[in-house]
Amino acid sequence: MDDRASTGIEGLDEVIGGGFPKRSLVLLAGNPGTGKTAFSVRFLHKGAELGEPGLYVSLAESENVLVQNAYRHFGVDFRQLKREGKIRILDLVAMKGEGVSAAVEAIIDEIASSGAKRLIIDSFTAMAQAFKEPIDVRVIVHTVLSKMIGQLECTTIMVEEMPTGSERVGLGFEEFVADGVIVLRRGWLDGRLLRELELVKMRGVPLEEPKLIFTLKGGFKAFPPFRHKTIDKPKRFQPTPDPPGKFSTGIPDLDVILEGGYPRGSYNLLEVDSEVPLDAYGHIIRSAQLNFLANGNAFLSLPLVGLTPDQIRSFLTPYMDGEIFDRNARIIHYGTPTDKPYAVNVAGKTFEESFDQSWREIERLKDSRNKPVFSFIDLVTVEYVYSREAELRALGKAIANVRKYGDTRMNFAKPSVTLLKEFRDISDIHLRIRMVHGALVLYGAKPYTGLYNFDIDILKGYPSPKLTPIM
Numbered sequence: 001m002d003d004r005a006s007t008g009i010e011g012l013d014e015v016i017g018g019g020f021p022k023r024s025l026v027l028l029a030g031n032p033g034t035g036k037t038a039f040s041v042r043f044l045h046k047g048a049e050l051g052e053p054g055l056y057v058s059l060a061e062s063e064n065v066l067v068q069n070a071y072r073h074f075g076v077d078f079r080q081l082k083r084e085g086k087i088r089i090l091d092l093v094a095m096k097g098e099g100v101s102a103a104v105e106a107i108i109d110e111i112a113s114s115g116a117k118r119l120i121i122d123s124f125t126a127m128a129q130a131f132k133e134p135i136d137v138r139v140i141v142h143t144v145l146s147k148m149i150g151q152l153e154c155t156t157i158m159v160e161e162m163p164t165g166s167e168r169v170g171l172g173f174e175e176f177v178a179d180g181v182i183v184l185r186r187g188w189l190d191g192r193l194l195r196e197l198e199l200v201k202m203r204g205v206p207l208e209e210p211k212l213i214f215t216l217k218g219g220f221k222a223f224p225p226f227r228h229k230t231i232d233k234p235k236r237f238q239p240t241p242d243p244p245g246k247f248s249t250g251i252p253d254l255d256v257i258l259e260g261g262y263p264r265g266s267y268n269l270l271e272v273d274s275e276v277p278l279d280a281y282g283h284i285i286r287s288a289q290l291n292f293l294a295n296g297n298a299f300l301s302l303p304l305v306g307l308t309p310d311q312i313r314s315f316l317t318p319y320m321d322g323e324i325f326d327r328n329a330r331i332i333h334y335g336t337p338t339d340k341p342y343a344v345n346v347a348g349k350t351f352e353e354s355f356d357q358s359w360r361e362i363e364r365l366k367d368s369r370n371k372p373v374f375s376f377i378d379l380v381t382v383e384y385v386y387s388r389e390a391e392l393r394a395l396g397k398a399i400a401n402v403r404k405y406g407d408t409r410m411n412f413a414k415p416s417v418t419l420l421k422e423f424r425d426i427s428d429i430h431l432r433i434r435m436v437h438g439a440l441v442l443y444g445a446k447p448y449t450g451l452y453n454f455d456i457d458i459l460k461g462y463p464s465p466k467l468t469p470i471m
Contacts, residue, residue, distance in 0.1 A: 005118065005155040008046025009039065011222035012197070015212065016205050020180060022117075023150050024203070029160040030184030035195065036159050037066075038074055038220040039184070040120045043157055045076045047118040048086035054118035056089045057107055059127055060159075063091040074219045088114050103127070111152050119154045125161040179203045184214075189436065192443060192451045195470055197222055211437040213453065217471045223453045225438025228279050234318035235461025239294035247374065247408050250291030251284070253467035257449055262288075262408045262429060264372070267399050269411050269427035271420070271445075273434045278304065280440050281433050283456055283465045285376055286315060288410065289329070290462075292374040293320055298328040298365040299374040300344075300358060304412065305381045309333050309343040319462040328371075330361045334385060351386040359401060372407050379413045379423065388418045399426065442467060 004019035013019050020026055030036050044054035056078075058066050066089065070076045081087045090110055092103050111119060121127065158178070181200040188194055197212045199205075214222040240248040246260035255261045262268055272281045282304075292299050293316070303312055309331035317325055326341045332354070337345040344361050346354040362373050377398075402409045411427070413420050424430055430445040433454060440454035452467040 005052070006046050006050065007039075008042045008049075009214075009220050009222055011212065011214070011224050015207070015209065015222070015224050016199070016202055020155055021204060022155050023153050024179035025150075025156045025158060025177065026180040026182065027160055027178040028157050028182050028184070029162050031162050031186065034184035034186055035214070035216050035220060036184060037069065037122065038216050039182075040122055040157055040159060041070045041074050041076050041078075042220045044087055044118055044120060045074075045081070048081050048084075052117040053085070053115055054087045054120070055107075055110055055114060055116040055154075056087060056120045056122065057092060057110075058089060058122055059092050060123050060161075062093050063089045073216075076219075088116070108152070111154050116154055119156040121156065121158045123159040123161050125159070189434070189441065189451060190432075190443070193470065194436065194441075194451060196437070209438045213436055213439050213441070213470065215453065215468055215470045217469050221468065223439040223455070223468075226277070226280055226435075226440050226455065228277075229456055229458045229463070231318075231458050231461060231463065233461060237290045237294055237319040237462045238460070239291045242295060247288075247297075247372065248291050248295075249284075250287030250289075251465045251467070253452075253465070254284075257444065257452070257467065258429065258447070262410075264406045264408065265403045266408050266428040267402050267411070267426060268409060268429040269413060269423050269431070271413050271424070271430065271432045273432075274414055274416070275435045276433050276440060280454065280456075282315070283463050284431070284433075285410070285412070286463070287465060288374055289376070290316060290319060292372075293324055293328055296328075297371045297374065298330070299376065300330040300332070300362055300365070301376040302332040302358070302378055302381055303376075304378045305384055308335065309338070309340060313342060328365065330365065332358060351382075354386075355397070362401075362405075362407070366405065366407075373405070375402075375407065375409045377409065377411050379411055379417045379419070383417060441470070 003022055004017065005022050006013055006019040028036055028039060044056055047054045056066065067078045070078045078087060078089065082089065088110060090107065110116070178201070180202040183198045183200055185196045185198065186193065187196050195214050195216070197214050199207050199210045209225050212222045212224060214220065240250060240252060240255060242248050243260040245264055246262060247264060248255055248261040249258065270281070270284060289299050301312060312331050313325055329342045330344050331342055333343040333345050334347050337347060344357060346357060349357070362375065365373050398409065411423055413423060424445070427446060431442060432445055433440060433442050442452045442454040443449050451470040453470060455466050457464045457466045
């Protein structure tokens, strides 16, 4: 968009309408270590890519330190960009109080001579501290930054330092002058580091979700709310071979986190918060099922509440051969009996009868193919159709069978499952998915992991979950 200056921050531009309004003043605030420099470096780098020269005014660290950090941590070569005339760096670290007015003039002259269209002042806090009276700071903000820079058609980020533990932005009045205010924070989710970006203010932009989570992995990347993605031309799923002693999850990123995948003979738990949509967490289940089938193995599923065998088939067969599904997949069916080869009719049977029939199906699959079986059990369905007591009776036998045959089981639970604590305790692998500011976060309780943003990549022609560490 011609009237927008792209931030270069993946995930942020789509939330704020394509970028910052050109010739705007944006206040970027945060405690130490929250990512303000990473944001600023990426903003100038994006400008260089778009042919918009930039000026970095540094009052917090010397030019050498800034250049080294930009390259070491974010992969941005400021030296090369300087040689190409795409950016300039104005090192004012040694500025003293009596030189502030001259420094401001130097900034304006530098903008005019370089034709800069993007400006970073890092940090305005250091500049403000050099003034003796707060009124002097107000004059600079009002007359120089809000007017002069606007006249020079320079989109500006003014960095503000917030002391650790403080929520106050600057001296308080900068927020009213700025066109946009962004606050970066370091928080915690279940004892794990979480980075948050709050859009406190952005003139002319309706904000559906004013908070985003982000990562500094590879620079600066924000994660907008999760959205369903449609695949117009499905392609065949490409499986991952099973490593020794493990079953691939079907998700390369998750295989790395789990050091190869689900262990053979393992009893596992996928715990999902109530607000997480089916078309998100369903991909964890679908990927494992597709990978098992594509590798010539089998699976049996007691599906999520309300899903029928035909629906399960329709979710998978766009990405695989329908005959392979019919031959190697078995879905527990509670409705009117059907003669579909992949349906296991259990309507009207007790839990013990249904449980025994399910294991007989697993044994038949194993005997006929001499292949391992992935079983998926929705504990919400078990409690809904049968009872908590039935679920408890099945625990010991189910674990013994999985261990004995060297298969793998994935149990699915939501917070409403009454035996959730027991399943957490006995599981070999315990994964959890939560929603934070509309985005999805996955992490391992067992094994213990950090937080990962969970999204879906459809470029391969089939849904491929992607996990990005929040660092």
